[in-house]
Amino acid sequence: MRIALDAMGTDLAPAPEVLGALQALEHLDEDIEIVLVGDEAVVRAEVAKHGRAPERLSVFHAPDRVTAADAPASVIRRKPDSSIVVGLKLHQEGAVQAFVSAGSTGAMMATSLFTLRPLPGVDRPAIGTTLPTVAGPCLLIDSGANVDCKPHHLLQFAHLGSTYARDTMGLEKPRVALLNIGEEPEKGNEVTVEAHEFLAKEPGIRFVGNIEGRDIILGACDVAVCDGFVGNVLLKFYESVAGFIIALLKPHLGAAAETGGDLENVFRILDYAEYGGAPLLGVGGVSIICHGESPPKAIHNALAVAARAVRSDMVKHSARDVSAGSRLSGTSSAREVS
Amino acid sequence: MRIALDAMGTDLAPAPEVLGALQALEHLDEDIEIVLVGDEAVVRAEVAKHGRAPERLSVFHAPDRVTAADAPASVIRRKPDSSIVVGLKLHQEGAVQAFVSAGSTGAMMATSLFTLRPLPGVDRPAIGTTLPTVAGPCLLIDSGANVDCKPHHLLQFAHLGSTYARDTMGLEKPRVALLNIGEEPEKGNEVTVEAHEFLAKEPGIRFVGNIEGRDIILGACDVAVCDGFVGNVLLKFYESVAGFIIALLKPHLGAAAETGGDLENVFRILDYAEYGGAPLLGVGGVSIICHGESPPKAIHNALAVAARAVRSDMVKHSARDVSAGSRLSGTSSAREVS
Numbered sequence: 001m002r003i004a005l006d007a008m009g010t011d012l013a014p015a016p017e018v019l020g021a022l023q024a025l026e027h028l029d030e031d032i033e034i035v036l037v038g039d040e041a042v043v044r045a046e047v048a049k050h051g052r053a054p055e056r057l058s059v060f061h062a063p064d065r066v067t068a069a070d071a072p073a074s075v076i077r078r079k080p081d082s083s084i085v086v087g088l089k090l091h092q093e094g095a096v097q098a099f100v101s102a103g104s105t106g107a108m109m110a111t112s113l114f115t116l117r118p119l120p121g122v123d124r125p126a127i128g129t130t131l132p133t134v135a136g137p138c139l140l141i142d143s144g145a146n147v148d149c150k151p152h153h154l155l156q157f158a159h160l161g162s163t164y165a166r167d168t169m170g171l172e173k174p175r176v177a178l179l180n181i182g183e184e185p186e187k188g189n190e191v192t193v194e195a196h197e198f199l200a201k202e203p204g205i206r207f208v209g210n211i212e213g214r215d216i217i218l219g220a221c222d223v224a225v226c227d228g229f230v231g232n233v234l235l236k237f238y239e240s241v242a243g244f245i246i247a248l249l250k251p252h253l254g255a256a257a258e259t260g261g262d263l264e265n266v267f268r269i270l271d272y273a274e275y276g277g278a279p280l281l282g283v284g285g286v287s288i289i290c291h292g293e294s295p296p297k298a299i300h301n302a303l304a305v306a307a308r309a310v311r312s313d314m315v316k317h318s319a320r321d322v323s324a325g326s327r328l329s330g331t332s333s334a335r336e337v338s
Numbered sequence: 339m340r341i342a343l344d345a346m347g348t349d350l351a352p353a354p355e356v357l358g359a360l361q362a363l364e365h366l367d368e369d370i371e372i373v374l375v376g377d378e379a380v381v382r383a384e385v386a387k388h389g390r391a392p393e394r395l396s397v398f399h400a401p402d403r404v405t406a407a408d409a410p411a412s413v414i415r416r417k418p419d420s421s422i423v424v425g426l427k428l429h430q431e432g433a434v435q436a437f438v439s440a441g442s443t444g445a446m447m448a449t450s451l452f453t454l455r456p457l458p459g460v461d462r463p464a465i466g467t468t469l470p471t472v473a474g475p476c477l478l479i480d481s482g483a484n485v486d487c488k489p490h491h492l493l494q495f496a497h498l499g500s501t502y503a504r505d506t507m508g509l510e511k512p513r514v515a516l517l518n519i520g521e522e523p524e525k526g527n528e529v530t531v532e533a534h535e536f537l538a539k540e541p542g543i544r545f546v547g548n549i550e551g552r553d554i555i556l557g558a559c560d561v562a563v564c565d566g567f568v569g570n571v572l573l574k575f576y577e578s579v580a581g582f583i584i585a586l587l588k589p590h591l592g593a594a595a596e597t598g599g600d601l602e603n604v605f606r607i608l609d610y611a612e613y614g615g616a617p618l619l620g621v622g623g624v625s626i627i628c629h630g631e632s633p634p635k636a637i638h639n640a641l642a643v644a645a646r647a648v649r650s651d652m653v654k655h656s657a658r659d660v661s662a663g664s665r666l667s668g669t670s671s672a673r674e675v676s
Contacts, residue, residue: 181482189485189567213572213578214574234575236551237555241576246583
């Protein structure tokens with residue numbers, strides 16, 4: 001298996017990428033190769049700092065780099081030699097089986113859609129983000145790729161999230177919930193009320209009903225389905241609240257912090273780097289988007305997630321589950337036409 | 339000034355209500371009287387536990403009580419003798435200038451709308467909730483009264499929130515922001531894109547633009563405007579995240595906690611009871627909704643908020659600001675017709 005990694009994605013590129021890749025190669029299965037995509041001279045120089053490069057690490061030259069100033073939709077046309085476009089084209093051509101980048105989220109999304117294409121039955125690929133909860137990770141889908149979603153889009157997100165959770169999070173029958181403002185089926189806005197109807201009768205999904213904002217952290221579900229507007233607000237809010245509260249408490253943790261050990265574990269639970277990247281789900285490939293501030297650990301973990309997605313045949317399963325689902329419920333294309 | 343307090347609202351009623359009222363009378367201006375509304379015998383027995391009742395505390399008999407099983411909209415018809423209906427009718431008739439209740443939020447909203455009526459120019463009264471941030475409190479409006487809001491509703495929320503923040507939070511020119519998924523005006527969903535346009539040209543509002551989920555806690559605004567669906571999900575999420583993180587960290591705070599003092603201050607910042615109740619804004623009166631689990635301190639603070647709202651003439655200012663705003667921007671009634 002070969003995974004391409006954008007070597008020019010993070011704010012500190014290529015250092016975190018190179019170190020993350022080296023760490024991943026130490027821990028991942030031995031049949032996994034990593035292709036660093038970026039300016040060859042720069043990347044090779046960074047790799048050289050760590051001694052002799054492992055055989056399973058290679059570099060693929062991409063002289064250009066996407067910046068925050070680039071309009072995401074035009075990156076593929078205007079920056080064909082950027083690491084994001086080059087990496088995703090390697091994936092499109094089958095030279096690699098997954099692509100990981102900590103570069104522009106917008107560019108990753110737009111270019112992934114263009115190269116890997118949405119799967120049949122998926123109108124809108126969505127971003128899944130893993131949130132820490134009292135009961136382990138919960139996948140929030142969509143966490144920002146789509147706004148103004150219709151009920152059948154939420155149904156597709158439910159399938160994509162469920163398949164991802166099963167294939168990469170080790171959950172046999174993931175509990176899927178609809179994020180809402182009340183538990184009763186009739187609660188919510190127009191979209192969630194109809195989405196609840198769809199989900200309740202959808203085969204192939206273990207639907208546990210509506211959940212409220214508080215239930216996510218309490219571990220009420222493995223997959224929380226929502227419109228990308230709500231998901232994005234929530235995700236960014238969560239990151240900031242965690243930081244805010246830790247900052248408030250940290251001065252009081254002085255003594256405890258010095259004893260180390262246990263406290264590390266608390267911060268680890270809250271550390272997004274542990275979860276390593278958010279997959280763009282519903283496209284014909286494995287495309288993982290990382291934070292621009294990702295440390296090597298996050299890169300390492302994102303590569304591990306990519307490997308699990310490839311190994312488990314997640315893309316094939318997603319296509320199967322979504323198309324089976326949408327046929328049975330008469331949504332998707334039927335609804336698009338009406 | 340007379341404020342009515344639902345004595346039968348909290349889960350532990352009437353104990354927290356009676357103690358909260360007694361504490362409020364000690365701290366609030368001496369011209370403030372509190373009317374406890376509830377079963378007279380029960381309430382008087384609770385008051386008697388604290389010795390002789392102060393002159394400024396009275397009891398108004400309301401034998402019935404709203405429960406979670408009651409459909410909010412039919413409470414006014416089916417439970418005319420409940421403490422919520424009786425208290426709001428006292429307000430409607432002018433016998434009191436404000437009403438505070440920790441009972442059913444739905445019943446408070448529905449009955450407030452029916453008795454106090456929406457102000458002219460307000461299509462949808464909204465709930466404002468105060469969130470702790472690094473820079474002091476931020477009012478989140480709407481935090482759950484309305485879903486599927488239109489852009490002009492958000493504009494009205496902005497006026498209502500701004501007036502409330504000025505009149506009761508001591509802010510001369512509150513910074514009003516639109517909660518969104520990007521800072522640029524063109525970012526967001528259909529509703530927020532149009533709402534941004536309205537807000538940007540609205541006189542009488544200090545509009546600071548879009549904010550993202552993370553900016554709330556960072557103190558980027560005093561009033562954050564959003565649809566009630568997003569606001570409600572966020573609010574409940576916040577409460578649970580705060581609890582989750584504190585629970586994670588508490589074992590490590592042992593030593594620090596024993597030294598007391600400072601740490602108390604941290605928890606105080608995160609304690610909703612400090613902020614005491616969420617106002618239903620945009621109706622012709624002062625209606626404050628508290629948590630069902632409110633301790634006496636929260637009741638006390640909600641009474642203080644009610645007193646500030648009455649003293650500052652908030653309702654009159656809200657009516658003036660909304661109607662001036664909606665005339666100038668050509669929204670509200672004009673849009674309702676179109």
